[in-house]
Amino acid sequence: MGETSRALLNGDEAVAYGARDCGVALGTGYPGTPSTEILETFSRIGGRAQWAPNEKVAVEVALGVAFANGRAMATMKHVGLNVAADPLFTATHTGVAGALVLAVADDPGMASSQNEQDSRRYAVAAGAPLLEPSDSQEAYDYVAESVRISEKWHTPVLLRLTTRVSHSKSIVAFRAPGAPPASPHFEHDRRGRVMVPANARPAHRRMRARLDAIATWNETNELNRLLEGSDELGIISSGVAALHAREAAPAAKMLKLGLTYPLPIERIRQFAGSVRRCVVIEENDPVLLDACLAAGVRVEGKPALYRFGELNVERVRRILAGDTSPEPSAPAGKPPQLCPGCPHRTAFQALHNLDCIAAGDIGCYTLGVLPPFEAMDSCVCMGASIGVGLGLRHVLPREQAKRVVSVIGDSTFVHSGITGLVDMVYNPPETGHVVLVLDNGTTAMTGLQEHPGTGRTLDHQPTHRLVFEDLAAAIGVPRVTVIDPQKEKASFERILKEHLDSEELCVIVARSPCLLNAKKERKYAPRQGESGASTAS
Numbered sequence: 225m226g227e228t229s230r231a232l233l234n235g236d237e238a239v240a241y242g243a244r245d246c247g248v249a250l251g252t253g254y255p256g257t258p259s260t261e262i263l264e265t266f267s268r269i270g271g272r273a274q275w276a277p278n279e280k281v282a283v284e285v286a287l288g289v290a291f292a293n294g295r296a297m298a299t300m301k302h303v304g305l306n307v308a309a310d311p312l313f314t315a316t317h318t319g320v321a322g323a324l325v326l327a328v329a330d331d332p333g334m335a336s337s338q339n340e341q342d343s344r345r346y347a348v349a350a351g352a353p354l355l356e357p358s359d360s361q362e363a364y365d366y367v368a369e370s371v372r373i374s375e376k377w378h379t380p381v382l383l384r385l386t387t388r389v390s391h392s393k394s395i396v397a398f399r400a401p402g403a404p405p406a407s408p409h410f411e412h413d414r415r416g417r418v419m420v421p422a423n424a425r426p427a428h429r430r431m432r433a434r435l436d437a438i439a440t441w442n443e444t445n446e447l448n449r450l451l452e453g454s455d456e457l458g459i460i461s462s463g464v465a466a467l468h469a470r471e472a473a474p475a476a477k478m479l480k481l482g483l484t485y486p487l488p489i490e491r492i493r494q495f496a497g498s499v500r501r502c503v504v505i506e507e508n509d510p511v512l513l514d515a516c517l518a519a520g521v522r523v524e525g526k527p528a529l530y531r532f533g534e535l536n537v538e539r540v541r542r543i544l545a546g547d548t549s550p551e552p553s554a555p556a557g558k559p560p561q562l563c564p565g566c567p568h569r570t571a572f573q574a575l576h577n578l579d580c581i582a583a584g585d586i587g588c589y590t591l592g593v594l595p596p597f598e599a600m601d602s603c604v605c606m607g608a609s610i611g612v613g614l615g616l617r618h619v620l621p622r623e624q625a626k627r628v629v630s631v632i633g634d635s636t637f638v639h640s641g642i643t644g645l646v647d648m649v650y651n652p653p654e655t656g657h658v659v660l661v662l663d664n665g666t667t668a669m670t671g672l673q674e675h676p677g678t679g680r681t682l683d684h685q686p687t688h689r690l691v692f693e694d695l696a697a698a699i700g701v702p703r704v705t706v707i708d709p710q711k712e713k714a715s716f717e718r719i720l721k722e723h724l725d726s727e728e729l730c731v732i733v734a735r736s737p738c739l740l741n742a743k744k745e746r747k748y749a750p751r752q753g754e755s756g757a758s759t760a761s
């Protein structure tokens with residue numbers, strides 16, 4: 225895209241442009257719908273962008289940049305924030321010298337997620353200011369605002385998107401770049417950053433004082449806008465819900481909040497007092513509602529049924545009308561399935577035939593739960609397959625325990641499977657265990673992103689490759705086997721059975737490229753040790 229002053233962008237792209245235009249020195253994150261396009265776009269438009277092995281590492285790397293006076297952004301989907309919560313909760317104590325923005329995309333309605341989680345709760349729990357854009361323009365503008373707030377108050381900032389904001393396109397007018405970032409440099413601040421209890425106690429007090437100061441500033445902050453209307457009905461809202469509410473009740477007066485933690489509670493109180501009826505319209509959890517009620521502001525919330533799924537104009541109309549009658553159900557979509565020719569199919573056929581108990585994980589391969597395979601028995605969070613499989617092995621009767629297999633994808637293995645493997649050799653079940661790593665050489669589920677096991681960086685350039693079989697052996701797994709589920713389809717089931725019968729600790733790496741990625745890979749520069757057109761890792 226050329227350098228125009230306006231462009232049609234989705235919210236993720238807008239965040240990337242926002243990051244570019246305010247001099248973000250490094251963007252890092254882990255893929256996850258609906259956040260993935262932020263870093264991909266940032267890289268495409270010249271930003272320094274890299275995939276981290278998981279979200280915790282991403283936030284830690286970004287924190288290092290911000291300790292060095294740089295501007296950093298970490299991107300993730302909502303569940304990624306669970307993984308990154310540990311550094312976040314202490315980064316709000318240490319504070320930052322430069323800027324640290326966490327762009328987190330929630331998925332109300334779970335278009336492609338394993339849970340429905342409202343990340344706004346994290347802002348409150350961790351003590352991080354929270355901004356909620358409602359469209360692409362705000363997504364773009366709020367990056368600069370987040371950087372400003374982060375630098376002014378030396379705090380990490382959460383920029384919370386939702387699926388509808390991330391993936392809807394609207395016009396963005398680019399702004400002239402603001403003050404350029406400081407050149408990265410290091411200044412010691414051991415009391416401020418070494419969080420031993422003696423330093424952490426005053427750091428917590430500083431964090432609360434900072435939030436008080438931001439709350440005071442937020443009372444007159446222009447990110448919170450009053451939209452004039454009738455005094456009969458007032459609506460308090462934020463994010464995309466505010467757009468739905470505006471359309472559902474165009475005559476209503478609205479307080480549209482942009483910086484939703486810490487809240488401008490006196491302004492809200494004043495607003496609620498200026499209207500006859502005041503309703504809080506928000507997606508998912510009653511976060512704004514609870515804060516208003518706790519402060520004694522007289523507002524109404526929504527009936528419980530609207531806590532589930534995305535809001536839309538019709539649902540907001542129903543909320544305002546107090547309508548709790550059953551909602552029309554959405555037409556059933558076509559169920560997803562593994563692609564024809566997908567290498568994962570061989571593994572699931574074998575798991576099915578051997579009547580295995582499959583502790584599963586998250587990725588394309590979760591579709592192994594569906595007919596005709598029905599060969600997955602749990603899927604909780606990334607990496608859980610190994611821990612859950614070990615737990616099952618530890619207590620099940622011997623004959624059942626011997627059928628337990630942990631099934632995990634390659635990107636997921638790097639993200640959070642490795643420590644599970646360490647536990648396997650540290651606390652081995654009596655019947656041994658089998659971990660099946662389905663290595664299709666890409667993060668297929670989220671759109672074919674690279675990861676450390678592919679040996680390529682975010683922009684597909686060669687880099688060091690993590691070799692799973694070497695890693696497993698180094699961890700101390702006694703039996704490690706690599707098998708090609710396409711070329712060795714006929715023997716796959718027999719080999720899996722042999723491993724199960726052996727009662728050893730085993731890792732089987734089933735390696736065959738994702739068909740959707742193989743074609744793209746041929747165009748990438750060869751990796752170390754490759755002569756020309758690459759094969760999948």
Ligand SMILES: Cc1ncc(C[n+]2csc(CCOP(=O)(O)OP(=O)(O)O)c2C)c(N)n1
Pocket residue numbers: 254255256257301303304305307338586587588589606632633634635636637664666667668669670
């Ligand atoms: C903590 C967390 N981060 C990101 C995601 C999004 N996500 C789901 S599965 C997955 C990786 C899938 O890749 P892989 O394990 O290689 O399996 P494949 O889809 O290639 O079969 C990602 C990034 C998530 N569900 N949870």
